[in-house]
Amino acid sequence: xxxxxxxxxxxxxxKTDTLHKLDVRGEICPYPLTETKKAMAKxxxxxxxxxxxxxPLSLETIPRWAQQQGHRVLTIEELGPAEWxxxxxxxxxxxxx
Amino acid sequence: MLxxxxxxxxxxxxxxxxxxxxxxxxVFLGLLGSGGYGLWALSRPYARDRLLPPPELRGLLEEGTxxxxxxxxxxxxxxxxxxxxxxxxxxxxxxxxxxxxxxxxVDRLVETMRRAGVGHERPVVVYDGGEGVWAAxxxxxxxxxxxxxxxxxxxxxxxxxxxxxGLTEEPPRVEPTAFEPRPRPEVLIAFDExxxxxxxxDAPPVVDARTPAEFxxxxxxxxxxLPAEALLGADGRFRGAHELTLKAKEAGLPRASLKAEGPxxxxxxxxxxxxxxxxxxxxxxxxxxxxxxxxxxxxRHLGGPIERSLPSPGQGEEHRSTCW
Amino acid sequence: MLLGGSVGVAFGWxxxxxxxxxxxxxxxxxxxxxxTLLSTWALAVVVQMLGLQALLGLTGLFEPDVPPLWPxxxxxxxxxxxxxxxxxxxxxxxxxxxxxxxxxxxxLALLGFGLMTVVVDAGPLRPLQDALRTPLLTGTEQAxxxxxxxGAPAWAVGLGLGLPLLGALLWQAARxxxxxxxxRGWPWLLTGLVLGLIGLLAWVSxxxxxxxYGLSITGPIRSWFLYLTTGDPGLLDWGSWMLLxxxxxxxxxxxxxxxxxxxxxxxxRTLQALGGGLLMGFGAQLAGGCNxxxxxxxxxxxxxxxxxxxxxxxxxxxxxxxxxxxxxxxRLRALRGRxxxxxxxxxxxxxxxxxxxxMEIQTQTTxxxxxx
Numbered sequence: 001x002x003x004x005x006x007x008x009x010x011x012x013x014x015k016t017d018t019l020h021k022l023d024v025r026g027e028i029c030p031y032p033l034t035e036t037k038k039a040m041a042k043x044x045x046x047x048x049x050x051x052x053x054x055x056p057l058s059l060e061t062i063p064r065w066a067q068q069q070g071h072r073v074l075t076i077e078e079l080g081p082a083e084w085x086x087x088x089x090x091x092x093x094x095x096x097x
Numbered sequence: 098m099l100x101x102x103x104x105x106x107x108x109x110x111x112x113x114x115x116x117x118x119x120x121x122x123x124v125f126l127g128l129l130g131s132g133g134y135g136l137w138a139l140s141r142p143y144a145r146d147r148l149l150p151p152p153e154l155r156g157l158l159e160e161g162t163x164x165x166x167x168x169x170x171x172x173x174x175x176x177x178x179x180x181x182x183x184x185x186x187x188x189x190x191x192x193x194x195x196x197x198x199x200x201x202x203v204d205r206l207v208e209t210m211r212r213a214g215v216g217h218e219r220p221v222v223v224y225d226g227g228e229g230v231w232a233a234x235x236x237x238x239x240x241x242x243x244x245x246x247x248x249x250x251x252x253x254x255x256x257x258x259x260x261x262x263g264l265t266e267e268p269p270r271v272e273p274t275a276f277e278p279r280p281r282p283e284v285l286i287a288f289d290e291x292x293x294x295x296x297x298x299d300a301p302p303v304v305d306a307r308t309p310a311e312f313x314x315x316x317x318x319x320x321x322x323l324p325a326e327a328l329l330g331a332d333g334r335f336r337g338a339h340e341l342t343l344k345a346k347e348a349g350l351p352r353a354s355l356k357a358e359g360p361x362x363x364x365x366x367x368x369x370x371x372x373x374x375x376x377x378x379x380x381x382x383x384x385x386x387x388x389x390x391x392x393x394x395x396x397r398h399l400g401g402p403i404e405r406s407l408p409s410p411g412q413g414e415e416h417r418s419t420c421w
Numbered sequence: 422m423l424l425g426g427s428v429g430v431a432f433g434w435x436x437x438x439x440x441x442x443x444x445x446x447x448x449x450x451x452x453x454x455x456x457t458l459l460s461t462w463a464l465a466v467v468v469q470m471l472g473l474q475a476l477l478g479l480t481g482l483f484e485p486d487v488p489p490l491w492p493x494x495x496x497x498x499x500x501x502x503x504x505x506x507x508x509x510x511x512x513x514x515x516x517x518x519x520x521x522x523x524x525x526x527x528x529l530a531l532l533g534f535g536l537m538t539v540v541v542d543a544g545p546l547r548p549l550q551d552a553l554r555t556p557l558l559t560g561t562e563q564a565x566x567x568x569x570x571x572g573a574p575a576w577a578v579g580l581g582l583g584l585p586l587l588g589a590l591l592w593q594a595a596r597x598x599x600x601x602x603x604x605r606g607w608p609w610l611l612t613g614l615v616l617g618l619i620g621l622l623a624w625v626s627x628x629x630x631x632x633x634y635g636l637s638i639t640g641p642i643r644s645w646f647l648y649l650t651t652g653d654p655g656l657l658d659w660g661s662w663m664l665l666x667x668x669x670x671x672x673x674x675x676x677x678x679x680x681x682x683x684x685x686x687x688x689x690r691t692l693q694a695l696g697g698g699l700l701m702g703f704g705a706q707l708a709g710g711c712n713x714x715x716x717x718x719x720x721x722x723x724x725x726x727x728x729x730x731x732x733x734x735x736x737x738x739x740x741x742x743x744x745x746x747x748x749x750x751x752r753l754r755a756l757r758g759r760x761x762x763x764x765x766x767x768x769x770x771x772x773x774x775x776x777x778x779x780m781e782i783q784t785q786t787t788x789x790x791x792x793x
Contacts, residue, residue, distance in 0.1 A: 033453065120677055136629075420710060
């Protein structure tokens with residue numbers, strides 16, 4: 001179990017510490033991403049979403065998409081063989097930059 | 098400022114990463130090997146090249162040492178031909194008796210060559226309008242007469258024109274030569290010999306140079322299909338040595354030996370015209386083809402046995418090229 | 422066999438490591454306005470095309486086969502294939518490399534794909550294929566290519582089209598900064614270059630094996646299925662071994678990256694993958710090729726049929742994506758917008774959008790509502 005990335009910049013602590021979970025193991029293109037989108041849409045700013053997936057391509061597209069949207073990618077972890085966990089935090093509207 | 102999570106500093110390579118890199122190198126080498134082999138194979142020359150690439154013709158014409166023969170019909174010849182080229186047409190080489198296009202008697206062939214100014218000491222270049230078969234037939238006749246250096250202009254006049262070569266209408270001045278034939282009967286096989294060998298079961302492999310459709314309608318017993326048209330590319334030029342080797346292999350022909358004269362094969366078509374083209378291809382691969390000059394026309398006329406079967410699997414083209 | 426196999430292993434390896442999927446490339450460009458894979462694809466096509474045209478123009482090493490132009494079959498087949506690949510969650514090559522990763526849904530899609538190629542090519546749908554595959558340019562000696570249409574030499578058209586595109590892609594690459602930390606696979610530039618090189622060497626290797634075509638997927642899948650049902654060994658050629666190598670190479674790459682595992686999507690999705698695979702097989706066989714045979718290799722010889730098929734595939738993929746994953750308005754907006762390069766670090770510049778409906782994330786208004 002190796003950490004691929006470490007969280008940086010924890011200062012913008014989320015207002016609500018609720019952790020939502022999304023398990024998209026087994027899903028492939030583009031469902032991990034679309035499901036993530038749907039889940040993120042339901043969250044409030046600062047809320048976190050944990051996505052568990054086993055599809056390598058989405059492991060790259062989800063963080064890329066999240067950044068484009070202004071969400072924060074907190075951690076990406078490898079849980080085991082071909083299984084990963086992405087921790088996302090919903091960005092605050094308007095001002096993250 | 099939103100900054101994405103930074104990568105963890107690399108703490109040396111893990112075992113898995115090492116393995117992966119090693120495999121990556123192996124995979125890459127395999128790719129290069131495959132591509133490299135392809136490049137090498139495709140650029141392989143013919144064992145006995147008898148083709149003259151159009152660009153080389155220019156120099157040859159300037160030197161003026163070679164005798165250039167035009168194998169097209171006289172009418173086409175008169176409308177424009179290569180400088181100093183002499184016309185030797187199909188009718189000058191053949192007779193039509195009982196069966197079409199039989200090789201004329203040797204003394205008549207020799208007479209034709211003398212008038213055309215052909216001599217053993219001068220190299221000969223033959224060409225046609227890009228069909229390949231007329232020039233190949235003339236080349237085969239000259240081989241039969243024992244001329245030591247005959248080459249075929251690859252791609253014929255269209256290829257010459259696409260390299261910017263021009264034509265002339267000026268008739269050449271030709272001084273008749275004293276051409277002494279040294280007939281090579283080994284490039285020819287007659288009906289009786291072929292039939293006897295087939296019946297005895299010790300005939301060399303027999304190649305049918307016609308189309309798959311003609312082949313299916315009836316062919317010599319045990320013949321393999323190698324269509325003359327498959328030897329030329331869309332531009333009328335000969336396919337490369339490697340491609341031809343594959344086609345010969347597909348037709349089940351024996352491998353050429355590079356040291357000695359290659360294994361014998363028999364080639365025929367309907368009248369021997371297309372067989373001459375395949376003859377040239379196989380000679381270049383290093384085989385020793387013999388043209389059954391009478392062709393299927395004579396074979397039928399003399400009552401030789403006919404076999405009907407489809408080309409063997411892999412010889413038909415119907416599975417190919419329909420989908421990628 | 423060895424020739425095709427080794428190219429296939431490299432192909433599968435590169436696909437897996439580069440996460441290359443034409444389906445995702447077309448879809449993501451619209452769905453999430455992520456042009457990374459699209460650039461990869463374009464780069465691979467351009468590199469292959471430039472290399473091939475230069476090689477053939479300079480040496481005339483072999484004469485490439487050119488897919489014919491069958492307007493009806495190309496358009497209809499391409500569209501069906503485009504829809505199918507969105508359903509199946511992967512294009513022909515994407516599905517194959519995912520089989521190597523252990524995705525059972527993709528395996529099912531592949532089986533459906535193969536079944537339909539045989540059904541269309543040798544089964545009850547053969548009359549349809551015959552009816553739709555009417556060539557537009559009959560009687561002409563020349564193959565239906567863009568250079569033939571323009572009356573210019575192939576290498577000139579190849580250079581004229583390829584160099585500006587290559588320049589644009591490299592400029593884009595130079596603009597995007599660095600490698601995103603979450604990226605475990607190859608950067609897109611490397612993937613594109615490597616795939617282009619593989620495509621080029623595939624032509625050479627395949628021609629040496631007597632098959633004057635480059636990489637393809639549909640033909641080999643079809644030939645495997647036909648071979649398994651008829652037993653005619655003449656059906657297997659360079660491409661067949663390439664396909665086996667592809668799956669093996671993808672498995673190897675996934676295994677050594679810790680990304681291989683047998684996994685099954687939820688039941689509904691599994692059925693969807695099968696349906697998508699069937700549709701892909703139908704379309705690809707009809708059109709005479711898929712996103713690789715037409716959309717990669719055929720483009721390198723500038724075949725008109727391949728251009729048409731590729732356009733139809735894109736259209737099919739977009740239509741299906743719009744219907745499945747989002748409103749049509751979203752699609753149109755994205756169509757209007759340029760495909761943008763990903764900007765890993767600069768992403769924060771994009772303001773967060775009101776997100777009531779998932780697909781409306783891209784709305785152009787920037788007025789913050791909730792949470793401000």
